[in-house]
Amino acid sequence: MSTPSARRIPFAAPLALLLTALAALTGCAGADPEGPVLALDAPLPGAVPEGTKLIVGDPSTKVALQLSGELDKFSFEVEWANISGGPQTTEAFRADALDVGAVAEIPAIHATWTGLPVKIVASKFRVDPIAHPLYQLGIAPGVTVAGLADLRGKKIAYSPGQAQGALILRVLQKAGLSKEDVELVELPSTGDVYPSALAGHQVDVAPLGGVNISRYLAKYGPDGATTIAHGLRDDPSHLYVRTETLEDAAKAAAIAEYVAAWGRATKWVYEHPQEWIDGYYVADQGLSKEDGQYLVDSAGEPDVPADWTDVIARHQExxxxxxxxxxxxxxxxxxxxxxxxxxxxxxxxxxxxxG
Structure with a gap:
């Protein structure tokens, strides 16, 4: 199997040890089905049996449910795992340490390619994704990139298996460039890895998201750092689970209840921006109110479609x-x-x- 040519920069990854411990503590999420086997084309059960438990890696929804007063209203036990993002979620699935994960559009693809059957059970987007992108392209101080055509010959941070990696491939396609026209530098898109790589000139270009955008410009803008818009839709957000989890009738019913709570939490966050800033960005994430306001403003209005036809077509592309x-x-x-x-x-x- 071939992969895009990319220069790898090593990084510490004690995730396997963490997940092994997590699996031991949780009693293995994938072991001992809690209900009868359910065919994947059978109607979802209407009630959750007593004793059902889900292990959920969706930290922001947990806070939203807590702030809205719904956290303790599930008819089943929820154990919250502080796991997010594609790589961590997929590894937790493999370790039988997770039932539900919150990711973008790429992890389900890579999980399937690596022999882990999964299904998406919830999807949300942004009403105006071009005006409210998740990512901007960060440009290193002293590097001139005024538009996508200027990416030719540049060192670009690349994270296969994550949304940022797919975005880079789509950006190159839009610019009429191939991966041979640039140097892809394989780096994990976690924490401040990308802003640091830009500042240290390990890369010339990197997709920055969230508060990293404003912080990068504030810290390195005086040295010539910039960002540019990529002009592409980058807003998919999903809940996904292992296919085998959906074959457990009890968990399939619990997941339906969780998806409904997730939908209400999404609405609550949009309708209570100040409570969300104070309760999540400031109290939970340790950000400033200014950072929280920036993130709320940049997110715009959610779009939770009831018909996935167009969603699936975009995913196929x-x-x-x-x-x-x-x-x-x-x-x-x-x-x-x-x-x-x-x-x-x-x-x-x-x-x-x-409901």
Whole structure:
């Protein structure tokens, strides 16, 4: 199997040890099904059996449910895992230490390519994704990149298996460039790795997200650091689970209840921006109010569609691009979605009330 040529920079990754310990503490999320086997095309059960438990890696939704007063209203036990992002979530699935994870659009593709069958059970986006992008392209101090065409010959941070990596491939495609026209430098897109790599001239260009954008410009702007817009939609956000979890009737029913709570939490966050800034960005994440306001403003209005037809079509385009660039087989985006859950999150988001 071929992969994009990229120079790797090593980094510490004690994740396997963490997940082994987590699996031991949780009793292994994938062991001992809690309910009868459920066919993947069978209707979802209408009630969650007593004794059902889900281990959920969706930290921001946990805080939203806490702030909105819903955290303790599930009909089943929820154990919260402080796990987020594609690589951590997928590894937690493999360690039987997680039932539900919150990710972007790439992890489900890479999980499938690496032999881990998964399904998406909830999807949300942004109403105006071009005006409210998740990422901007950070440009290192002293490097001149005024537009996408200027990426030719540049060293670009690349994180395969994550949304930022797929974004770089899409940016190159939009610019009419191939990966041979640039130097991809493989780096994990975690913490402040990308801003530091830019400041240290390990890379010329890196996709920056969230508060890293404003902080990078504030810290390194006086030295000539800049950012540019990529002009692409980069807003997919999903809940996904292992396919085998959905074959457990009890957990499949619990997931439906969780997706509804996730939809209401999404609505609550949008309608209570100041409470969200104070309760999540400041109290939970340790950011300043100014950083929190920046993130709320940049997020815009959520879009939780009740019909996934267009969502799946866009996902297929991403799959086709990644398959062509990495040498992996083309898979059907339709197969990554469990459409039994299609309307649940949207209906809950629209009502904003408990179902």
């Amino acid at each position: 991403t799959i086709d691009l990644l398959a062509a660039e990495t040498g992996n087989p083309v898979i059907r985006a339709e197969d990554l979605y469990d459409r039994r859950y299609e309307a649940i999150g949207a209906e809950a988001y629209g009502s904003g009330e408990r």
